[in-house]
Amino acid sequence: MMNEVSTMGHPLSYRSLGLPSSDNTTQLVWGHGWMHTHSALAPLADFFSRKYSNILLDFPGFGSSPMPSSVWGTRQYADHVASWLQTVPKQSRVWVGHSFGCRVGIQLAAHYPELIDGLFLIGAAGLPIKRSILGSAKIKSKIFTYKLLKRIVPTTALREKLGAYFGSRDYATAGPMRPIFSAVIREDLSDVAKTVECPVFLVYGEMDTETPVSMGDAFSKLFRRATLVRLPHFGHVDILSDGMHQLRHHLLHFMKECSL
Amino acid sequence: MSSKKRVAVFFGGISPEHDISVISGLQALHAIDTVKYNPFPVYISRDGTWFVGEQLFDKSCYIPDVAMCKKLTPVRLSLDPKDKGVLFPVHKSVFGSSKHYTVDIALPVFHGRIGEDGSIQGVFETAGVPYAGMRAMASSIFMDKDVTKSLLKSINVPHLGCHVVKKPIEGLLLRSREIEQIKSAVKFPVCIKPAHMGSSIGVSRISNIDELIAVLPRIFTYDNKVILEPFVDNAYELNISVRNGPEGIVTSAIEKPLRHSDLLDFKQKYLSENGKNGVKTASSQGMISLTREVNPAIDSHVEQQIRSWACQVFDVVDGTGAPRIDFIADAQSNEVWLNEVNPTPGSLAFFLWEQAATLTTFTQLLDDLLTEAVMLFDGSSTHEDPVPLEARILKR
Numbered sequence: 001m002m003n004e005v006s007t008m009g010h011p012l013s014y015r016s017l018g019l020p021s022s023d024n025t026t027q028l029v030w031g032h033g034w035m036h037t038h039s040a041l042a043p044l045a046d047f048f049s050r051k052y053s054n055i056l057l058d059f060p061g062f063g064s065s066p067m068p069s070s071v072w073g074t075r076q077y078a079d080h081v082a083s084w085l086q087t088v089p090k091q092s093r094v095w096v097g098h099s100f101g102c103r104v105g106i107q108l109a110a111h112y113p114e115l116i117d118g119l120f121l122i123g124a125a126g127l128p129i130k131r132s133i134l135g136s137a138k139i140k141s142k143i144f145t146y147k148l149l150k151r152i153v154p155t156t157a158l159r160e161k162l163g164a165y166f167g168s169r170d171y172a173t174a175g176p177m178r179p180i181f182s183a184v185i186r187e188d189l190s191d192v193a194k195t196v197e198c199p200v201f202l203v204y205g206e207m208d209t210e211t212p213v214s215m216g217d218a219f220s221k222l223f224r225r226a227t228l229v230r231l232p233h234f235g236h237v238d239i240l241s242d243g244m245h246q247l248r249h250h251l252l253h254f255m256k257e258c259s260l
Numbered sequence: 261m262s263s264k265k266r267v268a269v270f271f272g273g274i275s276p277e278h279d280i281s282v283i284s285g286l287q288a289l290h291a292i293d294t295v296k297y298n299p300f301p302v303y304i305s306r307d308g309t310w311f312v313g314e315q316l317f318d319k320s321c322y323i324p325d326v327a328m329c330k331k332l333t334p335v336r337l338s339l340d341p342k343d344k345g346v347l348f349p350v351h352k353s354v355f356g357s358s359k360h361y362t363v364d365i366a367l368p369v370f371h372g373r374i375g376e377d378g379s380i381q382g383v384f385e386t387a388g389v390p391y392a393g394m395r396a397m398a399s400s401i402f403m404d405k406d407v408t409k410s411l412l413k414s415i416n417v418p419h420l421g422c423h424v425v426k427k428p429i430e431g432l433l434l435r436s437r438e439i440e441q442i443k444s445a446v447k448f449p450v451c452i453k454p455a456h457m458g459s460s461i462g463v464s465r466i467s468n469i470d471e472l473i474a475v476l477p478r479i480f481t482y483d484n485k486v487i488l489e490p491f492v493d494n495a496y497e498l499n500i501s502v503r504n505g506p507e508g509i510v511t512s513a514i515e516k517p518l519r520h521s522d523l524l525d526f527k528q529k530y531l532s533e534n535g536k537n538g539v540k541t542a543s544s545q546g547m548i549s550l551t552r553e554v555n556p557a558i559d560s561h562v563e564q565q566i567r568s569w570a571c572q573v574f575d576v577v578d579g580t581g582a583p584r585i586d587f588i589a590d591a592q593s594n595e596v597w598l599n600e601v602n603p604t605p606g607s608l609a610f611f612l613w614e615q616a617a618t619l620t621t622f623t624q625l626l627d628d629l630l631t632e633a634v635m636l637f638d639g640s641s642t643h644e645d646p647v648p649l650e651a652r653i654l655k656r
Contacts, residue, residue, distance in 0.1 A: 051619055232294055233317050245291035245610075249623035
């Protein structure tokens with residue numbers, strides 16, 4: 001069952017799982033990926049429900065949480081959730097993020113270090129993808145062609161179709177969230193990551209093309225206390241389902257290593 | 261060269277439970293800790309061909325069609341213990357030496373005959389390959405419900421008696437003499453079970469001799485022996501898994517499968533999706549899709565009996581692996597009987613360990629089973645000359 005709070009003048013929906021939040025419990029806060037909802041992480045979280053307090057968020061604009069009234073970046077998403085987490089009791093807290101949810105977690109840990117004791121990041125996004133010269137040229141030519149055609153095409157509907165054709169799947173399906181998507185996708189969290197002090201566990205699927213392992217390599221050099229694990233045979237999304245057991249295993253060990 | 265141990269996950273096989281084995285096998289394959297191990301699939305097709313190939317990691321590959329099989333590599337396991345577990349391609353390369361696949365540890369995830377019954381375990385022992393799970397002898401015993409009951413009788417673990425009906429040598433139909441024998445020995449209704457099959461395949465309630473005569477020929481096409489047990493009204497099932505822990509035998513959570521009819525059959529066990537009508541889909545998650553209650557509220561005495569008997573039966577065969585042990589209980593009398601032992605349970609019963617007293621991931625369970633496999637192998641006595649001095653007759 002979903003709960004709703006209003007914080008910073010904007011509603012935030014979430015689902016509680018497992019032990020109730022208290023000063024004696026370790027809490028796991030689950031931040032989902034772009035175009036997902038809390039339910040994408042629920043099977044993973046379910047395992048931890050006997051021993052931990054779990055909060056599964058629906059970020060504004062996803063699931064039960066209404067869209068932000070302006071164009072938010074991940075810093076605004078972090079500010080929003082922080083203003084509520086400051087009121088939630090806990091002994092210690094680990095942020096578990098997937099993709100976009102990792103961006104928010106990194107911002108949160110960097111700007112509100114008192115709220116987060118560990119980051120467990122799955123397919124973390126937030127850095128520019130390193131491409132080969134050929135790959136880079138392909139992307140540039142794609143953008144150039146799109147911008148050129150957009151000027152020629154007269155109607156909004158046709159421009160939408162062009163966007164869907166040339167843009168990424170997330171861009172094409174973003175709908176009214178597209179301005180936020182465009183803002184988020186341009187963010188480079190390199191400098192933010194450098195200021196994160198808590199331990200960070202990074203997991204990437206070796207078949208992930210959206211947030212490739214190279215991004216994990218780069219992140220692991222930016223965070224002060226990072227561990228990187230590569231899981232073969234998994235992509236960006238199926239890592240949550242087929243890779244679920246290994247993720248649970250690593251998260252449990254991460255919690256133990258952090259004495260949480 | 262990677263220092264990770266190469267784990268061959270074997271699944272599929274010539275068994276009525278081929279499909280559910282594929283599901284369990286893929287679950288295990290993806291759950292093995294890839295930081296520590298290098299797992300790879302070995303799929304045994306329904307005609308008995310062993311295949312390896314990257315494509316076998318993908319769920320959508322199953323069941324491989326002719327075109328897919330051409331992309332895969334058929335292999336054979338070397339039975340020479342000096343090879344210590346090597347899979348050689350069946351077809352040699354035109355240029356001579358072909359790539360071979362080293363097996364450091366085998367993880368058999370077969371359900372039913374030719375895989376769960378000790379036969380593949382025997383192959384691994386012959387080939388000198390460490391393997392996870394129950395040993396060959398225990399697997400053979402527990403995959404025969406009739407023999408299992410004899411063992412239970414010898415250690416005084418309560419179980420339902422049974423009448424054994426064997427497939428006639430001449431064909432599928434019972435002779436009149438056998439029918440008369442059943443009529444005099446058996447009190448209907450009974451629960452009929454193929455003796456060597458799991459997953460509740462072929463299990464049904466039989467009300468009279470005519471029903472039995474009608475149903476037997478079909479079951480005999482899959483199994484050559486059936487058992488007839490007294491049908492317990494008000495029965496419910498309680499399942500538990502057992503394995504070796506650091507300080508002795510440990511038990512898992514208890515599950516109470518929920519069902520909608522008299523008996524939990526194969527469809528309910530594997531194809532139900534949260535109570536909806538079961539439809540066979542590639543996304544079936546095996547035993548984990550079964551509607552169940554884990555850690556149900558049961559009489560503490562019943563719980564204590566189940567845990568104690570499960571340990572007892574595991575111990576008597578020098579148990580290894582993590583079998584699931586199923587019990588039947590009478591809701592009115594609280595009487596409990598050990599029903600059967602599954603040497604390789606569906607989904608390896610990981611969901612029971614996840615809910616055990618100690619939080620245990622499927623990945624941890626597999627790590628423990630693989631570690632046990634290596635320890636058992638390393639601990640088995642190996643002599644340069646297997647013939648002891650006092651038995652040597654021929655000149656060395």
